[in-house]
Amino acid sequence: MKKVEVVAGVIFCQDQVLCVQRPKNKFNYISEKFEFPGGKIEEGETKEEALHRELLEELNLSTKIKSFYLTVVHQYPDFELTMHSFTCEVESKELTLHEHIDQKWLTINELTVLDWAAADIPIVDKLVSNG
Numbered sequence: 001m002k003k004v005e006v007v008a009g010v011i012f013c014q015d016q017v018l019c020v021q022r023p024k025n026k027f028n029y030i031s032e033k034f035e036f037p038g039g040k041i042e043e044g045e046t047k048e049e050a051l052h053r054e055l056l057e058e059l060n061l062s063t064k065i066k067s068f069y070l071t072v073v074h075q076y077p078d079f080e081l082t083m084h085s086f087t088c089e090v091e092s093k094e095l096t097l098h099e100h101i102d103q104k105w106l107t108i109n110e111l112t113v114l115d116w117a118a119a120d121i122p123i124v125d126k127l128v129s130n131g
């Protein structure tokens with residue numbers, strides 16, 4: 001089974017968190033789902049460097065990475081995903097979507113209304129239960 005390892009940012013602007021929607025995909029279980037932005041780690045990069053680079057590439061967003069949050073290992077039908085999440089902070093919500101089709105800034109209590117990728121649910125649950 002193919003293994004994919006990614007980093008993802010739980011990006012806060014004051015009390016709101018950035019949620020981004022993936023485009024259509026051949027795998028329907030991730031198609032048009034919401035996720036925390038990020039991507040794959042390149043050779044020689046630390047996880048934090050990879051996340052900083054991906055957020056600049058995907059969203060033109062320069063973030064302050066605060067701390068490690070949660071690692072999720074999720075078995076999708078076609079691959080196993082290991083996702084390391086980090087809390088991050090931005091001072092402005094201004095960004096440009098280069099890959100995603102929609103963005104929402106939601107308070108933690110609003111996060112559960114979205115249709116999340118399954119691997120993101122443990123992160124959403126931890127955010128909700130920690131308030």
Ligand SMILES: Nc1nc2c([nH]c(=O)n2[C@@H]2O[C@H](COP(=O)(O)OP(=O)(O)OP(=O)(O)O)[C@@H](O)[C@H]2O)c(=O)[nH]1
Binds near residue numbers: 004038
């Ligand atoms: N970045 C990110 N990827 C996630 C999340 N949740 C989740 O299931 N994934 C899955 O992790 C995989 C890797 O994401 P990615 O953004 O690096 O890669 P991609 O397939 O969009 O593009 P790429 O292969 O061209 O880099 C995707 O299949 C994606 O659906 C998430 O919150 N953030």
